Structure formats: structure tokens, C-alpha cells
Amino acid sequence: MAFEYDLFVIGGGSGGIPGARQAAKYGAKVALAEQDALGGTCVNRGCVPKKLMVYASGFAQKLREAADYGWSPVESRFNWSVFLPEKDQEIRRLNSVYQQNLEKSGVTLFRDRAEFIDPHTLQVGDRTIRAERILIAVGAHPRLPQIPGIEFAISSDDIFHLEHQPQHLAIIGGGYIGVEFACIMHGLGTQVSLLIRQNRILTRFDEDISWAVQSGMQARGIKILTHTEVKAIEKTSSGLALTTTDGSFTVDQVLAATGRAPNISKLGLERAGVKVEKGAIAVDVYSRTSVPHIFAVGDCIDRLNLTPVAIAQARAFADSEFGNSPGQISYEFIPTAIFAQPEAASVGLSEDDARQRYGDRVCCYCTQFRPLYYSLTDSDEKMLLKVVVNSETDAVLGIHAVGEHAAEMLQGFAVALAKGITKTDLDRTIGIHPSAAEEFFTLRSFQAKKGLNRQPNLR
Template sequence: MSDFDYDLFVIGAGSGGVRASRVAASHGARVAVAEEYRVGGTCVIRGCVPKKLLVYGAHFAEDIHDARKFGWDVPECRFDWNVLRDNVLAEVDRLEGLYGQTLDNHHVTVFKTRATIVGPQKVRLADGTELTAERILIATGGWPHVPEFPGSEHAITSNEVFHLETLPKRIMIAGGGYIANEFAGIFNEFGSQVTIVNRGDTILRGYDEQIRDRLLQISMTKGIHFKFNVPFRSIEKNDDGTLTVHLENCDPFIVDAVLMATGRVPNTKGIGLEEVGVELDDQGAIKVDETNQSSVPSIYAVGDVTNRIQLTPVAIREGQAFADSVFGGKPTVVDYQNVPSAVFSHPPIGAVGMTEAEARNKLGTVRIYTSDFRAMKNVLAGRNERALYKMVVNAATDQVVGLHMIGPDAPEILQAAAIAVKAGLTKADFDATVALHPSMAEELVLLK
């Protein structure tokens, strides 16, 4: 018998932690996991899952309007935020139960409390109980970053936005990344007056320039306001519950809510990492090698807490690789090349591989193919919104090294197309594939 209480102790029951826990247990390890909030982590409880449900709800605003052009006699409709909010939160509760059931089915011990590290192989629960483990895995994810300025405590983050008591008539969203643009689209479709405020001059940094410019153009057409190169000075809470926002070089704004979507930072504070010698980078992320091992041999980390690629499927891959490598006898290293991503804006974006700028810098000579079109549904509905598909090709090898799309269902189409990019297929391979007509996806094999 081992001298330790557990073979593996996991801190954090999010996507990466749950996958690592159940896979390690399936390999025969004695596993425990501590979660101080709710099993499921950011993605399930207060991230991509409830947000995607809000995205679905927001789409009905345009779908109901467009339905009239397709012959449906649709009466005037009223949106009820409370109904959607409560239904989304009920679905989150259901999923949390399923995640807990998965851990229970794999005989993983769950401590619903905070745990900190007090030694290379020892953790302490909030009630003072100390437990030992041969290996410790940190999977505590990320946390919303809120800049410090007078009145910043009056703002909310993506943690609280799903619990709003009422739908804000006017909402200001700080940031230019995917969270800011997704919630801007959501609240705009719900009828809120939306203003995005960005310290910089670019939205969706890291995405292809043509694609992000198209989203900016469409968002402005839909009525979303943008303020660039504008830092916050202060927020004041008024007697009627509204907020007065003071920005640099702008007149004051009066809004009902301010949502800070200014990035996420690794959730490593107060866990005891530095006290036991775990090295962190300048952003507080745990430094790990390709096997997810930290500077302390018995301590590992996966997911957003390592700040490699902050995506749920990546955390799941890392958790699986860790468990298979350490407990399954199957050494596995995660491949971070050509990881697809999506922005569930209105319309959504899908991307994989190099942007045009990245390809030109790295490869030198590239060929660019684009298709700029109106989706058939939009044509009949009288909606002028245009989709844009872009393919980046290595001119020397004909290999497709990047795909970037904005338009209806772009993420659904991109997922399958990402397989082709990952496999290293060429433009000729796309050209040789017969189109599926009529569809938006056929544009990928018709690019000229």
C-alpha cells in the first residue's frame, strides 16, 4: 500500500481537472479532487456553456423577424430576460449534477471546499484537514481581470453577468476580445444599447485582420457603438442605481451596467504554490514542461492556469494527456499546432492556422483566396449582411495553412475544415472535392 492518502489530488474540478481525475481513476489511481465553488468549472458554470445558450436565445431576435419573409405570420414578440436567465441557470445545475455523477461513477472522492498546497505532496482543506498525495494536479483555471480605478467595484464580470436581475437598457462593455464581442452581440440582440470601450485600437487581436474588420463593420451596422483608445477614469453609482462612467477625452456616459471583459488571468493566488517552490511566470501562470510538470516534480498543472491556450478543449486534452502519461503508461504530449477557435459573435467567427500576416512573416510567399457573399437565407430575408471566407495557402507547397471565416454557422463549418488543415491538405485537395450544393460550406471548395 502507498504511504500517501491518494495517488493523485486535483485542485479544481473544471474541464481539465475532471478529465484528469476520471481518466486517472480509470487507470486504477486513487483520486481526490477539491472544488471550492461548483463542479464543472468556468466553461460549464459561468463560461462557454451558459454563454452559448444566451447566443442561441439572441439569435431568435433576427430569426423571428426574418421568418416573416419566409411566409410565417409572426406576431409582435416580447423578450423576457428572466425566463431565459432562469432556464439557462437550470441547465447549468443539470450539467453540474452530471459532472459530479461522472466523478462518482469513477470512484473519485470529491471535497466541495477550498484546498491549498502546504507541501510538495500535501494539501490542506478549508477545515484544516491535511491530506497527502503522491502527485498534485493544479487545474484552477483563470479568473476575470478587472483593472483598478475609482469605482471599478461597481462593474461586473463574465462571472456575474448570467445572474443579472434585470436586462440592462444600456450596457457598457470594456475590452476588445472574444468575451466583449460575444456579449455585445448578445445584449444588442436583446434590445440593449451597447457600447464597447477599448483601451487599444483593435478588436479580436490575433484573428485575421479582414475577418475582424468585417465583424466591426457588421456590429456597427447593427447599432453597437465602439470607443477606441479610451481608458476608464472612474465609475460612480447614482441614487437610482444607474452608473455614471467617466472616460478619458469623452463626455460622461450614464448606463445601467458595466461589464469588464478585459481578459482573464491564471487563478493561482493564495494556493500556496510559491511557498513550496512552484515557479510562476510574470502573469502568475504556472510554468510547466511538455508533460505538464512544474518546477516541483510532484506538482503538475493543466488548463488556463498554465496560460498556454485558454480554451476548454485544450484543457481537456491536457488533462487526458497527463492522466494517460502518469497513470496509464501511455506517454502523451499535446500538439498545440492548428488549434481551431471560434468567436460566437453576431455573426460568428471560426479560425484555424495562420492568419495572412503570420503566414507572410513566416513563409514569405503565400496565396490568398477569399469568398465574399450573402448567405442565401439573408438574401431572401432582405438582410445585407455578408459572409467572408478566407484561405491562406503556402505558395511553395500548395498546403492550406489557414482558414478564417465569418458568417452564419461559421464555427460548425470550420470544425470539419480544421481537420483538413491539421492533416496538411493542399488547395488542390480542396479543389478536387465536389461541392455540397446549395450550402455555405461549398464556398471552401470553390475558392478562386
């Protein structure tokens, strides 16, 4: 039986749309199925609406600081019911842009769910479609903890659509989702309690960085309950009562932010023979599954769940399969950011990861200082910069920052690390003055103490 399409893509998000368009650019006949809004998690329930909320949450502090710079004091309150429609309008605009781009690329769009019948055949709505190659890019969904009463909690998908702003919000989980929403909601005026099982947040990040973010959050008034587990959630007449290992308290909303899981349960992967490992689709370095003509990219393979990574994986797949340009992406120097208050960003190895790989050859250059911006305010806000180096080769292994504009600051360093920058290269670089980033080029001495939990140099 002949194939109707050279490529059929399941999922219209950060991986599916770039993969479809890139393949079509090479002349492939491509179709894509998406039953939900185009753009996937990033556009509809993730990066974009979250960053808009980050912007909104930062104005209160800016208004307070403006008075220290001579502006007359401003009395202002955040209006949840005004912000949400504005946010939704921007999301709808982006949805339409994605649809227009698919149409311009000649990709056929099916607004239905797709599932496998056999390795080459898909059920798409009420149609049966055969394709020579198939790309799975279905993303992931929030994974809720198994707690009695968890049905009363919301996930990160739900928080963008709450009818009313919570007065007191409890957040379960100290990963980047929980931390970012703790800072967002606090900045918007909500009382926030963040409950974590460990002694610190962001445990997958460099330890000095996570401590700096945690200290900054607490200084702003966010309550962080460490070594705390939620045992039950009960709906009462006064709100949601949380029973924890340390006692109980009542809030009017609970956000469960305890991770995400690949969206693969209803794809019929077993009928196609696609192998699943640890709850995710197993792929090789070329995004190929256990079935040679079926590929998968993005969060459903659970490699590094970032929007730019899914885009890069999808384009590399299309280049390899349709552009006669085999290639694979490198995961070694991918920058990432935590849009918290204070903001944090990292590229390369944390100190702990570097020591596991290189042992005592690792040395760290670290400084903490008060940025010039805060010199006219009563804020004791600090910025932390850290460089991890292999002392034997002088190679920079990781660069980390906590403070305003940390993400913008570290973006360019990803290129430098990928090109093999050394500490000597940093020392020879002339910085922009006055700026916080120039401090990366003035770290002339390093702390001899090995291991974690040291206090950064104070400047």
C-alpha cells in the same frame, strides 16, 4: 509517510475532472477538491451559459426574417426573469452529471478548498492529505482594469446572475468576451456601447476576420467606440457615469471584459516550490511544473485558454503518468470561434502570423458573398471566407470564416489542416450544394496584394 492517494486533483473544472477520471480509469486511487460548483468556469460562468444566451439572443432576428419567408409577423419581447431560471436549472443539471461521473469513476470528492503545506501535502478543509502526484487545475478569474470606480462595474462572471436586464450596457474591452456579450445583450434588446482602445476588435484574430465581425456588429446597431479609454466610473442618481478620453455618458450597467488571470494566489505554491512565470504556473510540454510530481493544466498555465484544450492537456497527463502512454498535445491547429453576431471561426495561422513566419511565400484566397438564406430578406448580410496558403509548398496554413454557422463549418477543417491539406486538395473537393461552405472549394484565384487591410473580393 505513506501516500493516501496516487493522485490528488485541485479543481473540478474542464481540466481537473477529465484528468481525475482518466487516471482513475487506469486504476489510480484519485481524489479531487472543489469548493465551488463542479464544472468550472465553462459550465458555470462561461461556455455553457454564454451559448444558451447566444441562442436566446438570436430569436429576435429570426422572427423578423421569418416574415420575409411568408410567416405572419410576430410581436415578441424577451423576458429576462423567465430565461435566467431556465438557464440556472440546466447548469444545476450539468453540475449533478459531473458529480455522478466522478462517483462512477471512483474518484473521492472533497467539497473544500485545497492548498499546499509542502510538495506532497495538502490542507483540504480541516484535513491534511498526502498524495504521490498532484494535478493543479484551478482555472482563472476575470481581471478588472485599474480604473477609479471599477467597483461599480460587473465582470463576465456576474452578468449571468443580474436580477434585471440592463437597458443600456457599456462594455470595456474588445476581446472575445466583450464582443460576445455585446452581441448577446444587443440581441436581447439592450442598448450596447462597446469601448475599445484600438481601432478594431478581436486583435488576436486575422485582421480581415475582425473587420468583418466589427462591420456586422455595427450594421446591427451596436455602438463601437474606438481609440477610447475609460478614465473613471462614477455612481450617480441616474446610473453609472463613464468618463472617457472622448467625453462622458451614462449607462445603467458597466461590464469590464479586459481579460482573465490564473487563479493561483491562495494555493501556497511557494511552499511546494512550484515556479510561477508571468502570473501563471510554468509547465513543460508534459504539463509538469518545476516540481517533478506536481502538474498543472488549463487556464492556470495560461497557454491557450479553451475548454477543449484543458481537457486534452488533462487526458494527456493521465495517459503519460498512469497509462504508460507518454504524449503531448499540439497547439498548432486548434480551432476557435467567436459566438458573435455575425459568428466567426478560425483554425491555423492568421495572415499576419503566416507572413511573419513565411514572408512573401504567403498568398490568401478570400471571398465575400451574400448567402442564399438572405436572398428573400432585406438584409445585406455577407459571409467572409478566407484561406491562407504557403505558395511555395501549396500547404494550407489557416482557414477563417465569418457568418452564420462558421464554427460548425470550420470544425472539420481542423482535422484537414492537422493532416497537411493543400490548396490543391481543396480545389479537388466537391462541395455540398447549395451551402455556404462549398465556397471554400471555389476559390480559384488569389489576391496578389501582400499585407493586410485589403478589401475582400465581393461576389
